[in-house]
Amino acid sequence: MSLDDLRNKILNIADTTIKHSRDLNIPSTEVFVLEQSTTNLTDNKGKVDSRDGLVQGIGIRVAVGKKLGFASCTGFDEETIKSTLKQAHSIANVSPENPMFNGFVAETKMSKEGILDPDIPHLDADDLIEKCNIMNQEVDLSDRRIISGSFGANIAYQGFAIATTEGCLASSLQTTFGANSYFVVTDAGDRKTAQDFVAARKVESVEGIAPKALNKAISSLGSKAFGGSEVLPTIWEPRESAPFLAFAFFNVFSGSAYVEKSNPWKEKLNEKVAVKELTVIDDGQKPDTEACQSIDAEGTPKQTTAIIEDGVLKTFLFNKMYGDAAGFSTTGNAQRGGIFGGTPYENIPVVGPNQMMIKEVAKNLEEQISEIDKGILITGTPIGLFTANPVTGDFSVTCNDTFLIEKGEKVHPLKSISIAGNYFETLNNIRFIGNDTEQSGWPIDAPSMTFLNHTISD
Amino acid sequence: MEKDYVFDLLNKAVDQGHKLGADFLEARYDDLQLTTINLTNDIIKQSSSINRKGIGVMAYYQGTPGYSFTPELSSEGVAEATKKAVKLAKSTDIRNKLKLDFDKIKPIKDHIEVKAKKHPKDYEFDDKLAMLKRGVSAIKEQVDATSTTGMYGEMYGEKFFINSEGSEIYWVPMIVDMRMVAVLISEGQQAMGAEGIGASKGLEHFDEKGRSPEDFGTIAGKDCKDSLNAVAAPTGKTTTLVSPQMGGVVVHESFGHLSEADFVVTGQSPIADRVGEQLGSEHVTIIDEGVPEQGGLFFPYDDQGTKTGKTVLVEDGILKGYLHNRGTAKKMNSELTGNCRAINFLYNPIVRMKNTYFGAGNLTFEEALEEVGTGIYAVDMSGGQVGLDGNFMFNCRKGYLIENGEITKPIKNSSLSGNILELLKYIKGATKDIEIRTGYFGGCGKNGQNGLPVGLGGPNVIMDQVLVGGAQ
Incomplete structure (x- = not known):
């Protein structure tokens, strides 16, 4: 099926479902239709698994005044869709009113789509094997320090459509390609892991991924204990500063948490929350990211939103319901979860970031390291990030992949350390924001960054 | 859906897979119903009724697996999934160095149903919402919380399985669950209490001692209040x-x-x-x-x-x-x-x-x-x-x-x-x-x-x- 055919198919199903809704005298309905084709291949130390198939489903929200009901079904069987409409309607009828609800999206308006690769629908497992072969051939797995080498590749294409009885009929398409290499290495009782990957909206070269991951793992061997406890700067590689900041931002940027009064920044709008060098954008229109779509998950056109500008909090992120409730407009941040690998049609829209971007300033990673007298370089994602206290901002995490920095140079890798601090203080203790942004695999991309005053101990 | 029809569809997948050259096949059909209700601050933040059903076919070729799935519950849908599964197994075999084939065993024919005294399908959405409201009321009797949440979840359905050995298995999964959460934000600190537990049972689970919505709400509220006076743990x-x-x-x-x-x-x-x-x-x-x-x-x-x-x-x-x-x-x-x-x-x-x-x-x-x-x-x-x-x-x-x-x-x-x-x-x-x-x-x-x-x-x-x- 071509991408155009896919778009026509899902729009037609969405429109037909709205017609069924009218036939059933349901006062107000929103239909979310998704179809996705996916093929995955993994090779874990020679053990190959493959999976492909068709994901189809519909999620239906019904409103009876301010009373809401939701039901979903798998597949596009017409009788099943009708019974799902009735189910959503019956739930709405017995639900209490939701005072925040102010109607579904009422018009068809779309922003631009991201990159679409017309070749992806025509690829299959043979093409993924070829990608794995390329990654495999670039590394020498006979090195006795390698316990395990894994390779994986995947392709998918999908479309979703939204229709409402109020008049919205819109759709968005995506194509994606991903590949990754992962290694487990050991030497003299030291055990390290590392991975590298590409995640793109079109098929890309996989050259260099495996050697980069393997070199990173091998270079982390020979770790030594930190020994003690000390307050030091931490320097984070781009792919590690991203998840570190993601957990700082999820709650404080949330418009739903703002409305529900659980957002610790609820009184901070237009106030300084970070150093003036920090600007954070939520970008739903960067064409090479997965988040780039013409509409969000309830039919609002996606947009680009400055959340923190020069250290000042400018807005929160909203979907339609929470935007209406807060007296703001939606920022096009409705999400249903489960995109790629999941079943978004089984979820109601919630608020979530698109692709957050940290505005680059200056200095790459090596330049930042060269200016630190003593500090810790973070090269792997710590565990425990999400245990941070969302109200106070306190965090305490452990990290297996770090290096000691002394007099501007990497000295040696460290055994597991804990890193503790406070997120809100950290945002005001940013020493450097780099200029070397990398794709992180998280809903935020960031350059390397250096933070002051983290407590390091082992 | 009729059991005989489903097993017939799955058997067709196995037969077709063998004809296409697979050594062994497994085919399964899941038909699950999931219901979730989230009552936050007396508003239904989320309620959903999910019907999740589809067929998965696993084909093995010389110890290499290939898996394909489809939501299309028809002979054509199953045939397409089977064709794809066999193709995956065959085409990836060239790269598969760690083959995990297995010995044949005696086929199993079994049919298991959990006899729930109060099957969730026999109770209305309203009945489940009422249980949450009881739990939330119990929270409020304990603490003046900033936010209260009651969550209810249920999953039940049918699972069908057959394979090349002639195994034919049908069983009925079931889970019900309820959670109560109280959060109190005061002077820049957050206190929280939560309680609840699920079981592979019907709604009679919530009639058992210590398992009622009131029990869960009381503990969540009391824990929230008590945690205001909590001391730092020894580090x-x-x-x-x-x-x-x-x-x-x-x-x-x-x-x-x-x-x-x-x-x-x-x-x-x-x-x-x-x-x-x-x-x-x-x-x-x-x-x-x-x-x-x-x-x-x-x-x-x-x-x-x-x-x-x-x-x-x-x-x-x-x-x-x-x-x-x-x-x-x-x-x-x-x-x-x-x-x-x-x-x-x-x-x-x-x-x-x-x-x-x-x-x-x-x-x-x-x-x-x-x-x-x-x-x-x-x-x-x-x-x-x-x-x-x-x-x-x-x-x-x-x-x-x-x-x-x-x-x-x-x-x-x-x-x-x-x-x-x-x-x-x-x-x-x-x-x-x-x-x-x-x-x-x-x-x-x-x-x-x-x-x-x-x-x-x-x-x-x-x-x-x-x-x-x-x-x-």
Whole structure:
């Protein structure tokens, strides 16, 4: 099926479902239709698994005044869709009113789509094997320090459509390609892991991924204990500063948490929350990211939103319901979860970031390291990030992949350390924001960054 | 859908797969109904009624698997999925160096239905919402919370399985669950209380002693209020008594995953090739079981049609074995354990846990407190993370100080961390009684298959040398 055919198919199903809704005298309905084709291949130390198939489903929200009901079904069987409409309607009828609800999206308006690769629908497992072969051939797995080498590749294409009885009929398409290499290495009782990957909206070269991951793992061997406890700067590689900041931002940027009064920044709008060098954008229109779509998950056109500008909090992120409730407009941040690998049609829209971007300033990673007298370089994602206290901002995490920095140079890798601090203080203790942004695999991309005053101990 | 029609569709997949050159096939159909209600601050924040059904076909060609799925419940849909599964198996065989074929076994014909006294399908949405409102009222009687949340979840349905050996299995999964959460934000601090538990039962679960919405709401509200006066936990390496639910999470997340044989055969697990080795103290026994008599998740057959049993992973501190699918069991010359599971028809089954728990010890609860002397009692958690090297970090959201062998004050949120392979050496004992829980909310995540229902539990376990992090 071509991408155009896919778009026509899902729009037609969405429109037909709205017609069924009218036939059933349901006062107000929103239909979310998704179809996705996916093929995955993994090779874990020679053990190959493959999976492909068709994901189809519909999620239906019904409103009876301010009373809401939701039901979903798998597949596009017409009788099943009708019974799902009735189910959503019956739930709405017995639900209490939701005072925040102010109607579904009422018009068809779309922003631009991201990159679409017309070749992806025509690829299959043979093409993924070829990608794995390329990654495999670039590394020498006979090195006795390698316990395990894994390779994986995947392709998918999908479309979703939204229709409402109020008049919205819109759709968005995506194509994606991903590949990754992962290694487990050991030497003299030291055990390290590392991975590298590409995640793109079109098929890309996989050259260099495996050697980069393997070199990173091998270079982390020979770790030594930190020994003690000390307050030091931490320097984070781009792919590690991203998840570190993601957990700082999820709650404080949330418009739903703002409305529900659980957002610790609820009184901070237009106030300084970070150093003036920090600007954070939520970008739903960067064409090479997965988040780039013409509409969000309830039919609002996606947009680009400055959340923190020069250290000042400018807005929160909203979907339609929470935007209406807060007296703001939606920022096009409705999400249903489960995109790629999941079943978004089984979820109601919630608020979530698109692709957050940290505005680059200056200095790459090596330049930042060269200016630190003593500090810790973070090269792997710590565990425990999400245990941070969302109200106070306190965090305490452990990290297996770090290096000691002394007099501007990497000295040696460290055994597991804990890193503790406070997120809100950290945002005001940013020493450097780099200029070397990398794709992180998280809903935020960031350059390397250096933070002051983290407590390091082992 | 008629059972005969479904089995006929699945049989067609197997027949067609053989004609296309596959050596062995498994075909399954899941038809599940899931209902969720989230009542936050007296508003339904989310309510959903999900019908999830579809067919998955696994084809094996010379020991190489290929999996395809379809929501199209027709001869044409199944034929297409079968064709794709066989094509995947054949085309990827050239790259597959670690072939996990398996021996044929006697076919199984079985039909199992859970007899729920109060099947959730016989009760209206309103009835379930009313239960949540009762629980939330109980919270409000205890504390003037900033926010209250009541969550209800149910899952039931049908699972069909057939394979090339002629096995034909039908069984009915079921879980009901309810949680109550109270949050109080005051002067820049957050206090929280939460309580609730699920079961592989009908709604009669909430008629049992200590399981009513009022019971859950009262405990959540009281814990929220009490935690306002919580003290900081002692930091550093601390003797910790962990509750059944907390110990269950620790053993599942940090040890159980290391024992999954797909990680073992690829050498990724740090306990690979260590069967017979003394990994922990003599007080450590770890079990994974499909249908434990103590409750937990009812899981009689895995998604490869293997009858689940009781697998002793560690006995008296000695590693006894791993958790297997049919292929890894043959490769490692092990008994079948019935651990091949998929979150839904969209995914190929992989090695997963069932009900995982520490074995019982010989202490009473009072004797365990006395043995701890000074330390903490970690009762419940909210989130955690582990690495494949055995490192773990869990957030203890409910706990108490133990002073002179007695529980004294509640402690603030604390992180508990360590390496399970080190920690097992410092387990000093356990209580006699075992409790195993399961639930609709949460669940296990692996390889993108997140939220798989499992059972967790055990006795209260004394762990020395747990690294307790600062109060949050």
